[in-house]
Amino acid sequence: MTTADADGAPEAGPLEGVRVLDLAQGIAGPYAAKWLGSLGADVVKVEPPAGDPARLAGPFPGDESDPEASGLYLYLNTSKRGITLDLESEEGRGLLRDLAARADIVIESFAPGYLAGRGLDYEALRSQNPGLVLVSITPFGQSGPYAGTPAEEITLFALSGHMWLTGDPYRPPLKNGGSQPSYQAGLNALAAAIIAHFGSLMTGEGTHVDLSAQETLAGMLELYGPFASQAGIKPRRRGNTVSAIYGTYQCADGYAGVYCLPRNYENMARAVGIPELLEPPFIDADERLRSNDMLEALLSGWFFQHSGREIFEMGKSHRFPAGYVATVEDLLESEQLRERHFFAEDDHPLAGPVRFPGHLWLSSEYAWDTRRAPTLGEHTADVLTELGVSDERREQLRAGGALGGSDGS
Numbered sequence: 001m002t003t004a005d006a007d008g009a010p011e012a013g014p015l016e017g018v019r020v021l022d023l024a025q026g027i028a029g030p031y032a033a034k035w036l037g038s039l040g041a042d043v044v045k046v047e048p049p050a051g052d053p054a055r056l057a058g059p060f061p062g063d064e065s066d067p068e069a070s071g072l073y074l075y076l077n078t079s080k081r082g083i084t085l086d087l088e089s090e091e092g093r094g095l096l097r098d099l100a101a102r103a104d105i106v107i108e109s110f111a112p113g114y115l116a117g118r119g120l121d122y123e124a125l126r127s128q129n130p131g132l133v134l135v136s137i138t139p140f141g142q143s144g145p146y147a148g149t150p151a152e153e154i155t156l157f158a159l160s161g162h163m164w165l166t167g168d169p170y171r172p173p174l175k176n177g178g179s180q181p182s183y184q185a186g187l188n189a190l191a192a193a194i195i196a197h198f199g200s201l202m203t204g205e206g207t208h209v210d211l212s213a214q215e216t217l218a219g220m221l222e223l224y225g226p227f228a229s230q231a232g233i234k235p236r237r238r239g240n241t242v243s244a245i246y247g248t249y250q251c252a253d254g255y256a257g258v259y260c261l262p263r264n265y266e267n268m269a270r271a272v273g274i275p276e277l278l279e280p281p282f283i284d285a286d287e288r289l290r291s292n293d294m295l296e297a298l299l300s301g302w303f304f305q306h307s308g309r310e311i312f313e314m315g316k317s318h319r320f321p322a323g324y325v326a327t328v329e330d331l332l333e334s335e336q337l338r339e340r341h342f343f344a345e346d347d348h349p350l351a352g353p354v355r356f357p358g359h360l361w362l363s364s365e366y367a368w369d370t371r372r373a374p375t376l377g378e379h380t381a382d383v384l385t386e387l388g389v390s391d392e393r394r395e396q397l398r399a400g401g402a403l404g405g406s407d408g409s
Contacts, residue, residue: 013040013366018197020044021099022080024109025052027179028137028213030076031186032193033107035360037079038368041105044383045080046096048087049404051376052077061351067376069351074373078344078356082374083383084404091402093118098387101128104200105193107135111150112142122208132206133196137189141212151213156181160217165224168239184220185213243289244296248325249303255325256308258299264320271318272302344370377404 018041022033030045030052037043045052054076055067067073086092097120100106106125108115115121122134136142139151154175157163167174192209200206218225224235241247245260245268260268262285269277281287282295303311308324315322324330331337332355344358359368380403384394397403 013038013369015194016040018042018105019103020193021046021096021103021106023096024107024137026054026109027072027076027182028185028189029107029109029135030054031183032135032137032189033080034076034078035190036105036193038359038370040366040369043080044099044379045077045082045374046099047082047084047376049084049401051084055376066350069348071351071354074348074351074354075356077373078346079369079371080374081379081383082377083380084377086402086404087118087120089400089402091397091400093120095384095387095389095397095402096120097125097128099383100125100132102387103129103132104197105133105135107137107189107193109137112136112138112147126206130206131200131204133193133200133209134206135189135193135196135209135211137185137211137213139213141215142210146214153179153181156213156217160214161221161224162217165221165235165237167237169237173237181213181217185211185216188216241296244292244299245288249300251303251306251308251311251324253307254327256303256306256311257323257325258311258315259321267318268315268320268322271314271320272299274298274302344368346370346372348372350375 015036018036020033020036020041020043022030022043022045024030024033025047033043033045051067052073054073055070056065057070057072058065059071060066060069085095087096100120122132125134126132138147139156140146140149151159154163157166157175157180158173160181163173163175165173166176189209189211192211196207196209239247240257241249245258245265248255248257258268265285265288266278266283269282276282276298277295281291288295306314312323326334332343334342337343340362342357342359343355345353345355348354354372356370358370381394384397389397394403
């Protein structure tokens with residue numbers, strides 16, 4: 001299906017005609033490739049015979065494990081065609097070389113040296129296709145003392161500096177929710193792939209993009225890096241409440257927060273309706289900081305008497321930044337996301353109805369293509385036919401194990 005666009009845009013995406021091979025597994029590479037496909041590129045996901053390990057991750061319908069119904073896999077691999085190849089076999093590697101010779105972009109997430117050890121490194125692939133762009137996504141990059149070191153999400157949160165900054169200052173560091181190191185690396189890979197492909201179109205020469213998930217997160221430390229390197233200030237965890245008017249409070253039905261700059265303070269004070277907030281010492285910005293504990297006590301009582309949505313609406317109507325801490329269920333029912341057609345829905349032949357985020361932004365010129373994820377090896381026969389492989393030769397390849405026994409027929 002195609003998600004709704006901003007102004008009834010045509011369905012052809014801006015990357016129509018671009019050919020992508022997605023060799024990556026897990027989250028980051030497939031996430032980048034799925035958006036390339038949603039933007040119109042022809043993305044062929046190349047899986048090993050056993051499938052992408054993401055197929056083993058839940059959630060599963062009815063909580064029954066099924067590699068064709070993994071919620072993670074189905075989300076990360078929309079708008080792709082799927083084939084299986086055994087890169088441990090010579091014939092499987094030969095087919096990959098043929099596919100790369102026709103591709104514009106290849107995305108991979110193998111450990112450094114894996115492709116080179118099989119004669120599939122960038123120089124080997126570009127010998128048949130000088131304009132090829134290869135995007136390699138790994139935890140720490142292709143070089144350096146950490147290259148090749150395996151890492152999970154918590155490892156990358158920890159080694160990027162983000163865990164040190166997350167949590168209460170008097171308690172151990174906290175891991176952020178979700179798999180942001182991988183998703184952020186995937187977004188960087190998406191941008192890198194498009195920019196590098198544009199460069200290839202301009203010059204005729206491709207490039208090998210070496211992307212480190214650690215560097216992606218380390219580059220998001222905002223002002224903390226400069227504070228430490230230039231001002232000698234040691235960053236520390238600040239918890240959920242930096243000051244009385246910059247933090248999170250328990251409210252009547254959960255949690256809500258406020259982030260009030262001096263220019264917003266009087267708007268907030270009028271909305272709260274506590275007369276003392278518009279009198280000394282709170283009306284003066286410097287005195288307000290020195291009286292922070294008293295102000296926090298007053299606001300704590302007020303927040304506890306109101307729901308998160310009430311506080312959010314007050315912030316909107318009185319023009320000060322305030323909002324509630326949304327649950328996942330809140331997002332699924334969000335009127336804002338519904339109005340912008342953020343969620344796409346589709347029927348998967350094995351997993352049933354699937355609902356997932358369908359776009360990164362809206363455009364007046366094109367729509368987002370959000371076709372369902374492929375079953376294992378679903379398009380192998382079609383892709384090999386496009387390569388000129390006959391049915392007889394395909395059967396020979398399947399029998400020899402190059403296709404892993406799955407050819408989509």
